[in-house]
Structures are given as C-alpha cells and as structure tokens.
Amino acid sequence: MFQLFGSLKPYLKPSSCTIDNNVFRLHYRATVLILVGCSLMVTARQYFGDPIDCISKDDIPSNLLDTYCWIHTTFSIENAWKKRVGDEVPYPGVDKTTPNEKRVYHAYYQWVCFVLFFQAILFYVPRYLWKATEGGRMKNLILGLNNPILDETSKNTNRALLVEYLYKNLNHHNTLFIMYSVMEVLNLLNVILQMIIMDRFLGGEFTNYGWDVINFTEWDWSVRYDPMIKVFPRLTKCTFHRYGSSGDVQKHDAMCILPINIINEKIYIFLWFWFYFMAIVSVIAVIYRAITIVVPRVRFLATHSRCRVANRDALSHVISQASIGDWFLLDLLSKNLDSLNFKDLVKDFYSRLEGKGADSL
Template sequence: MLDFLKFCKSLAKNNVVHIDNFVFKLHYRLTVIVLVVSSVLITTKQFFGDPIDCEMDGTFNNMFDTYCWIYNTHIIKNTLENEILPGLGNYHDHIKTETPEAADSDEGIIKQKYYQWICIVLALQALLFYTPRYIWKNWEGGRLKMLAKDLGGPLLTSNWDQEAKDRLINYIVHGKDCHNVYAIRFLFCELFNLINVVSQIVLTNWFLSGQFSGLHVFTDLMNGEDPLKMVFPKLVKCTYNSYGSSGSIQKRDALCILPLNVFNEKLYLIMWFWFYFLSLLSAVALLYRLLFFCVPFIRVYLLMARTKYVTKGIARIIVYQISFGNCFILYQLGNNLNPIVFRELIMGICNYLQSNKKHQSLSAEITFPI
C-alpha cells in the first residue's frame, strides 16, 4: 500500500522541468491516478463489503457466493423494465421455455462474466495510459533539465551569464538534425496517446459486451434512463445445478445482490465521458502539433505569445532561419525558463543570426545523443 501511495504521489507532484504539455499530463497523470485508485478500491472490502451476496432457498451460503462470482450471473433482457425485480421478472416461467434461439433474441438471457476481471482491466488500462509517458521520458533523456538547470526560478541567478547564454545559443542554432528527431519523437508520443485512448474505448466496449461505445449512453442519460443497466445490474440470478436424492440433476436458482455495481456503474459512466473528451482533446493537440511543424507563420505567432515584448520581425528572423526542431525545443525551453532569461535568449539568437557569424561546433558539455 505504501508503494502504491508513493507511485500516486510521484504522478501528482508538479515537476520542476516540464518536458511535455497539458494534454500529455491528462493521459499519464489524471487518467492513470483515477484508474489505479478505482482498481484498488474495487478490491478493498472495507468500502463496499463482499462483491456478491446470494440467497438460495431462503439461506445464505458462501459457497453459492463463490460459485456465482466465479462462473456467471445473468438477467432476462425483456424484463428490465419491471419495476419490482428489474431484469428478473417471471423468471421461472421464462426459463422453462428458454431455447437456444431465444437466448440470442431480444427476450434472451444476458450473462455477465466480467465482474471479477474489472480491477485487473483497470490496472492494465492505467499501464497503457502511462506507456507513452515512459517512452517519451526515456527518449527525452533529461535534455531540457540539463539546458534549463537553475534558470527557471523567479529570480535571476549567477548561472545566467554571457558564457551560459552563448552556449545555449550555439546549441539551439546548430542542433538541427538532433532537434528534428527530438520533435518528431514527441509527435509520435502524442499520436500514441490518441491511438491509445481510442483503443481503450474499443477495448472497454468489447469488455462490456458492446454497451460502452456510441452516443446511446449520453442519450439514455439525458432521457433519465440508466444507460448501463444491462451491464451493471444490482439484482441478478445465478443458476446452480446439483444432484438430487435420486441422482437426477436439479436446477436451482439464487437471487444475488451486486453492491459493487453501484460503484462500477458510476465509474464507467465517468470513463465514457472522459475517454471521448480526451480523444477529442488529443486529436486537437495532434493537429496543433502538425501545424506547428509544417506552418512557419504559426510558429512566429506562438513564439511572440511565449516571449513578452518581442516584435513580429524578430520572431520571423528566428523562425525562418532555424528548423522546426529548433523552434520546438526553443518553445519547450520557454515553458521552463525565467521570462527574462528566455527573452534575452531570443534576442541573443536573433542577433547571432543577423550577424552572419560563421557556424561554430557544438559545445560537448551540452551535446546530447539522438
């Protein structure tokens, strides 16, 4: 439990150096924390008690609970509107006439076999949401942290001198190839985020028997209906076969309560809204990144927005003479440097480009492998 709390704390803390953006953080911070916490809560009895309680022939038996939890529970689809026992209805009359064809029809039995796997699936989804962050963190390799050093504080330090300024200018102006690869790798991770969240919608929909995707969840909710009543019923039946005194098989049924479904239903409703919202936000972020890389004048305005008191002419000189990778790492530095430091860096790059100095080799102290 302590290790789990430490992991959540490491995700929630605000890093000194930001190597990604807000949308990226929604994937590996907020989403991962919610999924991991939900997975832990589902497995904790002190909050919800036993996940299932079954009554058979007027008795409660742990063996019935275990059997129904492991094998399956079910409801009858055409009795979901029953006000007294929704999903159960006139069960005994129905089961006598049940046929394989009826089981597949609208009046068939709906089985639930996924309750015991929800905590594992949530943990797996959390791992998948964290994967792009893990990949990008390894590819980034602490580059921004090394470049920013102690230059992000509200007060200027002695670390910001002419030598440090010249080293940063040389690194940004001359690091064309490695910076382009750096930027493309970040684009790949943003694409990975989008593919992952869309895949999570498909995976969850398959896991919940096709009841998760589509707009019916939203429309049912707006109409005051329970959109996941077939997926997370609170009352279910469980059929138990045993041998009678004559050796014949007796089919017995138990009435089961699933208190955990009160939490599961609310959780997956939130997940439905959140996954679709995150998909849209990730698509917009990916489009923004593509425009940033492909359209120079957009980089001009973004650089002006990032730097105070910098004219459009200065921004054009920088953007049109350095690569998109250089602009990307310069913009990332703007998220981590003191505003005064960043403005002086921008002015220094502009003066360097205008002075037509001969290109000098990179300083080995700030050169990073691709």
C-alpha cells in the same frame, strides 16, 4: 479513503521540467490517476461491502453460493428488461426460467479492477517512450535559468553555454520533434482503441452508454428503466447444480445482489464522458501539430505567446532560420526558462545567428 488513495499522492506533484504540453499530461497523469484510483476503489471492500451476495431457499451454504456465482458468472433474462417490476418480474432482467429464454451473462465484474489498471498502463506507454527518446535533454539544458533569482555571472555563463549548444546543433533536432509528434498521434489512437476495448468488455454497451443515461430522464414513465441497471445490474440470477442424496443432478436457482455494480456504474459513466473529452482534445492536439508543421507563422505565435517580453523581430528571425526541430526545442525552453532569461537567450541566439550570416557573406 485517505489511506486508500494516499499512495497516489506522489503522482500529483508537478514536474520541475516540462517536456510536453497540457493535452499530453492529461493522458499520462490525469487519466492514469483516474484509472488507477478507480481500480483501487473497486477492490476496497471495507468501503463498498462484499462484491456479491446470493440468496437461495435451499440448504446451500451462502459462502459457497457466493463464491460459485462470482467465479462462474451470473446472468439476466433478455426479455425481462422492460417488464413491470412488482407485477411481472421482481427486478429488471430477473424472471422465471423458460425453455427459449435468451440469457445475458455478466462476467465483466471479475475483471474490472484488472482492466482499469491495464488501461492505465496503456495510457502511460506514450509518456514512457517519449521520456526514453528525450533522455533528460531539457533538464540538462535549463542550467538553472528557470530560476529568476540567479547571480549575473552564472546567468551570463549558463546562457552563453546554452546559445553555443543551440548554434552548434542547429538542424539536428528534427528527430526529437518527429518522435514527439508520433507520440501525440499514439495518444489519440490509444484513446480510440481503449473506447473500443471497453465497448467489447461491456458487451457492446459502452458506445451509447452515456447518451442513454443522458436521455434517461426524458423517457416516458411507462417504459422507463435505468440504462445503468441494464449494463450494470444490481440483481441477477445464478444456477447451481449438485448431486442429490439419490445421485441425481439437482438444480438450484439463486438471486444474487451485486453491490459492486453500484460503484461500477458510476465509474463507467464518468469514464464515458472523460474518454470522449480526451478523444476530442487529442484530435485538437493532432490538428494543432499538423498546423505547426504546415504553417511556420503559427510556430512564432505559439512561442511568443508564452514569452511576450521577448523581442518579436529577434524571435521571428530565429524561428525562421531554424528547422522545425530547433523551434520545438526553443518552444520547450520557453516553457521552462524564466521569461526574462528566455528573452536574453533569444537576443543572444539572434546575435550568434547574425554573426554566422556575416561570416558566410
């Protein structure tokens, strides 16, 4: 298992420079790792066995039958889901063939690993676009001030350079803030879109999948069947046709065991809870972003909460004089700089702004 997930270890290392918030990191780091890990898990036959094993009383080679049923999909009988196992049917969804039977075909298991990996890529797209827009600006602006142990000369010099940058580029960071806000909205839309994709991928069963599993224990035993088995059946049917010795088409029924669905059902029940959680926190993040745009006071409270040693009056004055883009850059600096260095930065920037005001009078 360590070898299987060892390739994901580099992505667990924390970044030396913060250019986003915790919700954003849940999208491109935690969710991407979960989806890629699940994709690797589905393909790990050495841990979970063959994905399909079909049994038949006929003389068809088992390897041939397994390959055929894997490629051409298996199916369940719709009206056999709730029949009594052992009396009426051998397994939920498996029944004898009738002329008017309604079949539910299962082809998703061939694509699970690819779909999960594709979803991981979609979750990383907003991060990629944001990094391309930010262009390493924050990493260059830190100037070593994230280190609490820095000689006084270098500290004063680098802080002066940073103050001068902030002063000369005042009101020029709104595009940066707009792009970040758009990426937060894109994160929310991406989660919703992916939930729709998974619902279509699983034949409309994903939306209520988690609720059905939660309510499973409260069902009456006379009608109780595991909803995970309906979405991810462990035993299905497969029909193989071939020519007989006389040239007539022969029909061979087989029952196929799908060990892969044991892990698939666990993966998707976890993803159901995770995606709903991600949708909720993404909505909260977008609401918070809207509040910071509408209510300037929230900007001050958010930044001051990260660096309480900074002078409240100086920080409030700086944020009130700056545009929302400048506040956004200052807020990112508060996440990256040492608290004492950020305190001195706010004080120096405040003095620089006051000098600008005095010159204009």
